[in-house]
Amino acid sequence: MAVVLDKSHRWRVIAAHVFLLAFIAAIIFPFLMIISISLRPGNYAVGELIPSEISLEHWKLALGISYQGLDGQLVEPQFPVLLWLWNSIKIAAMSAAIGLLLSTTCAYAFARMQFKGKRMMMNSLLLMQMFPSVLALVAIYAIFDRIGSHVPALGIDTHGGLVLAYTGGIALHIWTIKGYFDTIPVEIEEAAKVDGATPFQAFRYVLLPMALPILMVVFLLAFIQGIIEYPIASVLLHEKDNLTLAVGAKQFLYPQHYRWGDFAAAAILSGLPITAVFLLAQKWMISGLTAGGVKG
Amino acid sequence: MSDVVLRGIRKAYGEIQTIHGVDLDIRDGEFIVFVGPSGCGKSTLLRMIAGLEDITQGEMLIGGERVNDTPPAKRGVAMVFQSYALYPHMSVYDNMAFGLKLAGVGQNETRTAVERAAKILQIEHLLDRKPKALSGGQRQRVAIGRAIVRKPNVFLFDEPLSNLDAALRVQMRIEITKLHRELATTMIYVTHDQVEAMTLADRIVVLQAGKVEQVGAPLELYHHPANLFVAGFIGSPKMNFVDARISAVEQRGITVQLSDGSSVTAAVESAGASVGAKVTLGIRPEHFCFDTEDATNRISGCVMAVEQLGEATYLYLEVQGAADMLVVRADAAHPARRGETVQLRLPAERCYLFNETGLAYQRRAAVELSK
Ligand SMILES: Nc1ncnc2c1ncn2[C@@H]1O[C@H](COP(=O)(O)OP(=O)(O)O)[C@@H](O)[C@H]1O
Ligand SMILES: [Mg+2]
Numbered sequence: 001m002a003v004v005l006d007k008s009h010r011w012r013v014i015a016a017h018v019f020l021l022a023f024i025a026a027i028i029f030p031f032l033m034i035i036s037i038s039l040r041p042g043n044y045a046v047g048e049l050i051p052s053e054i055s056l057e058h059w060k061l062a063l064g065i066s067y068q069g070l071d072g073q074l075v076e077p078q079f080p081v082l083l084w085l086w087n088s089i090k091i092a093a094m095s096a097a098i099g100l101l102l103s104t105t106c107a108y109a110f111a112r113m114q115f116k117g118k119r120m121m122m123n124s125l126l127l128m129q130m131f132p133s134v135l136a137l138v139a140i141y142a143i144f145d146r147i148g149s150h151v152p153a154l155g156i157d158t159h160g161g162l163v164l165a166y167t168g169g170i171a172l173h174i175w176t177i178k179g180y181f182d183t184i185p186v187e188i189e190e191a192a193k194v195d196g197a198t199p200f201q202a203f204r205y206v207l208l209p210m211a212l213p214i215l216m217v218v219f220l221l222a223f224i225q226g227i228i229e230y231p232i233a234s235v236l237l238h239e240k241d242n243l244t245l246a247v248g249a250k251q252f253l254y255p256q257h258y259r260w261g262d263f264a265a266a267a268i269l270s271g272l273p274i275t276a277v278f279l280l281a282q283k284w285m286i287s288g289l290t291a292g293g294v295k296g
Numbered sequence: 297m298s299d300v301v302l303r304g305i306r307k308a309y310g311e312i313q314t315i316h317g318v319d320l321d322i323r324d325g326e327f328i329v330f331v332g333p334s335g336c337g338k339s340t341l342l343r344m345i346a347g348l349e350d351i352t353q354g355e356m357l358i359g360g361e362r363v364n365d366t367p368p369a370k371r372g373v374a375m376v377f378q379s380y381a382l383y384p385h386m387s388v389y390d391n392m393a394f395g396l397k398l399a400g401v402g403q404n405e406t407r408t409a410v411e412r413a414a415k416i417l418q419i420e421h422l423l424d425r426k427p428k429a430l431s432g433g434q435r436q437r438v439a440i441g442r443a444i445v446r447k448p449n450v451f452l453f454d455e456p457l458s459n460l461d462a463a464l465r466v467q468m469r470i471e472i473t474k475l476h477r478e479l480a481t482t483m484i485y486v487t488h489d490q491v492e493a494m495t496l497a498d499r500i501v502v503l504q505a506g507k508v509e510q511v512g513a514p515l516e517l518y519h520h521p522a523n524l525f526v527a528g529f530i531g532s533p534k535m536n537f538v539d540a541r542i543s544a545v546e547q548r549g550i551t552v553q554l555s556d557g558s559s560v561t562a563a564v565e566s567a568g569a570s571v572g573a574k575v576t577l578g579i580r581p582e583h584f585c586f587d588t589e590d591a592t593n594r595i596s597g598c599v600m601a602v603e604q605l606g607e608a609t610y611l612y613l614e615v616q617g618a619a620d621m622l623v624v625r626a627d628a629a630h631p632a633r634r635g636e637t638v639q640l641r642l643p644a645e646r647c648y649l650f651n652e653t654g655l656a657y658q659r660r661a662a663v664e665l666s667k
Contacts, residue, residue: 185379185381187377187379187381188381188382188383188384190348190368190375190377190381191375191377191381191382191383191442192383192394193347193348193367193368193369194346194347194348194368194369194373194374194375195369195374195394195395195398195442195446196369196395196398196399196446197369197394197398198367198369201398205394206383209385210384210385289384289385290384290385291384291428292382292384292426292427292428292429292430292435293380293381293382293383293384293427294377294379294380294381294382295378295379295380295432295435295459
């Protein structure tokens with residue numbers, strides 16, 4: 001840009017940079033703390049940021065490798081951390097995929113079809129989602145207990161049940177996707193219909209490809225939600241081998257003994273799949289997909 | 297190829313009715329233009345033919361078959377949208393091939409069809425591009441190309457040229473005429489621009505507020521408008537209207553008296569006319585005469601403005617008793633200046649006359665011949 005700038009502009013730029021750097025530092029600091037804690041010997045939450053001595057004991061535990069303790073004894077990993085991580089990934093991916101499928105089709109109906117009570121249904125979806133799910137935990141437990149007595153694969157302490165519980169929370173996703181559909185001119189799908197497409201073909205071959213960025217965003221959000229969710233998972237899952245990492249890692253922190261180091265290593269592990277999915281999804285989150293379709 | 301028949305077509309959005317019973321017979325291979333002011337229901341009517349809007353009441357036949365409940369895909373129509381409505385995520389080639397792919401046409405055949413259409417429209421070098429890398433005129437060609445590869449029975453165009461600049465519009469107009477000659481397919485074309493309508497149409501359908509005002513060949517509408525609305529809509533600049541009263545009904549026509557006292561005779565059939573009735577006298581800007589030897593059918597006005605276009609000069613006259621200024625087309629070299637008073641003759645055979653409800657008195661048939 002070659003716009004002529006005011007003198008004070010330079011100072012504003014510098015001030016903005018200082019502010020942003022401070023802001024980034026504030027965000028990054030806790031993250032560095034966790035890395036530091038996971039690499040320090042012993043289980044202390046507080047301490048210097050750059051550890052004076054590096055120990056991989058927490059990481060060995062997290063990755064299921066036994067190690068020689070201080071007292072010379074072989075310490076066996078107590079918890080199946082990697083299995084929990086796998087459970088988390090599996091549940092998050094499944095709930096995100098199913099949730100995306102449901103919310104996309106729902107959003108299509110809300111954005112493109114005319115039916116009675118549309119407005120009311122959209123609003124009530126949002127209102128119900130605003131009710132904190134933590135307060136409904138008892139009900140959720142009771143519901144899945146009952147479901148489990150009919151369909152065991154979806155009952156308490158099953159991953160299917162948890163995925164089902166998670167896919168119930170798609171109201172916001174529906175709103176997000178519907179909002180995006182609304183910005184895509186209807187004429188483009190109408191053109192497809194005149195071109196010989198059935199409504200489903202117009203949806204599949206014309207609308208969906210244009211909505212790809214928002215679908216990726218929603219998938220990512222749902223995936224993150226699935227990885228970090230704690231309350232519902234903690235109520236529905238009991239078996240040690242069934243837990244998600246978010247629930248399992250909590251077991252490092254029991255009142256008599258806070259094992260901060262192990263907890264920190266597990267926390268970083270749970271961030272890995274999120275990062276991986278983000279990097280994958282980013283490829284599709286490109287803007288300008290709908291440019292050029294219609295005269296603006 | 298197909299004919300299209302509309303029988304008592306009505307459209308209502310909830311309580312509000314926007315199309316009030318349209319009857320129309322569109323012949324096979326005809327170029328029909330729907331013209332009318334913005335919001336009169338042209339697009340709605342076209343979309344009902346395409347199957348994008350359901351028909352509230354009435355019956356529609358395409359190629360002799362009732363299509364009221366047929367989805368757009370099965371009507372054998374192709375449509376060019378005002379906004380182009382290209383598929384932004386597909387290349388130009390895929391945009392044009394989309395319909396054929398859906399129809400299960402083989403790859404070789406598709407390629408041949410697309411390349412042929414691209415050649416007709418001179419967009420062969422653009423086939424690999426995405427729509428966003430095209431100019432407005434090129435996008436419009438792609439939209440038309442997408443329509444022609446499917447070899448539809450009926451083409452529908454919704455103001456396809458309104459987004460283009462003036463020069464390109466003229467060029468595309470000629471190309472669409474050429475296209476119609478080559479394909480000989482029924483075409484229904486919507487526009488609010490009466491020049492487009494006049495130049496393209498075999499027949500024009502003039503719409504106003506969801507009603508058909510008149511259907512006819514371009515020159516028929518120009519010479520024999522059925523009513524005030526059509527008379528004012530067809531022709532540019534628009535026809536001048538002056539309130540008057542019938543003072544005599546004779547063999548050679550109807551004589552009216554303007555409110556400034558002058559008398560004008562219009563060569564129209566006198567059926568239904570009675571002395572004293574209120575009427576509207578109409579005359580087109582290009583039909584005034586400046587010769588002064590004949591003493592009848594004259595009015596005088598004061599020149600309020602002069603517009604010199606080079607090919608002609610338009611005078612804006614204030615005439616006593618007329619609500620609006622009269623627009624007069626004069627020779628480019630006409631010497632009139634602002635503030636002058638000019639004398640004009642209204643040739644009787646050039647005058648139009650409308651009764652109080654706006655219906656035209658039939659003009660004498662000899663008029664076109666003398667043109
Ligand atoms: N979806 C709709 N709901 C309600 N009214 C509509 C709708 N679409 C069009 N209309 C009304 O129908 C009338 C005709 O619209 P349209 O056919 O688009 O006019 P045109 O194409 O001649 O400018 C307008 O008055 C418009 O407000
Ligand atoms: Mg329109």
